[in-house]
Amino acid sequence: MTSIQARRMRRPVLQADIDAGARCARPGFDPDFFFRADGEPPATWQAQRAAAVRFCHGCPVRAACEELALRDGDGNPRVDDLVRGGRSGHELVALRGVQAERLAAAISADVASDTEWKALTGIAVELGDEARRTPTRSGGMPHQSVLQRQQNERIAELAAKLAVVRSARRARTGWEVVA
Ligand code: SF4
Structure with missing residues (x-):
């Protein structure tokens, strides 16, 4: 090329x-x-x-x-x-x-065509929303501590997902792993 x-x-x-x-x-x-x-x-x-x-x-x-x-x-x-x-x-x-x-x-064309970047941004937004959300109980819902634990698990899951996509992306740039 x-x-x-x-x-x-x-x-x-x-x-x-x-x-x-x-x-x-x-x-x-x-x-x-x-x-x-x-x-x-x-x-x-x-x-x-x-x-x-x-x-x-x-x-x-x-x-x-x-x-x-x-x-x-x-x-x-x-x-x-x-x-x-x-x-x-x-x-x-x-x-x-x-x-x-x-x-x-x-760069603008890259962003528009980069589905991985869009996915990354989506996960980051979801993580931010989840972290800001206050778990609230309503009738028939589990105890507050259970809701809190579920939210913490969801945040950890999203953070791990974000880390995997970011690491793969950085490694493929040849910059964090190769150079
Ligand atoms: S930094 Fe690595 S990939 Fe880039 S031109 Fe040099 S040798 Fe090639």
């Missing part, structure tokens, strides 16, 4: 490309390679950053990864501390500024 093609793709397609071919997902790869350690001297980090960029440029899914990094908002204008998709954090910030309009449209 080229960069031009990546720009036209929706997030699930980009992610599937990364899932299938990420060079950094190969066994034994240390994801810390992409990050500057606390207190790492500038000269050491510059060498590591250059090596990480070279590594990414040998990755078959670099274009998809760069596009997702841009849509995900990776990179901090104040801190030079990472590489993703063959770009330093500062480069990602600069590219995002230049491509702001295009990226806003791509």
Whole structure:
């Protein structure tokens, strides 16, 4: 996939490309390679950053990864501390500024087509509603403590469901597990 093609793709397609071919997902790869350690001297980090960029440029899914990094908002204008998709954090910030309009449209289209994201949002809303609800008794209903326990179980169940979807989503971005 080229960069031009990546720009036209929706997030699930980009992610599937990364899932299938990420060079950094190969066994034994240390994801810390992409990050500057606390207190790492500038000269050491510059060498590591250059090596990480070279590594990414040998990755078959670099274009998809760069596009997702841009849509995900990776990179901090104040801190030079990472590489993703063959770009330093500062480069990602600069590219995002230049491509702001295009990226806003791509992100908006991703959200509109992302059923998993919708499901995630739905669970989060349900969890919030449940947490705010005060269980009340009415005729024939169980004791208040039983209602409270049922509500707590429901909240725990929703929180666990949310955690599973979020973890899977993060793992598939190649960012919490891989890089
Ligand atoms: S960070 Fe992205 S471009 Fe770099 S090796 Fe991993 S998947 Fe490939």
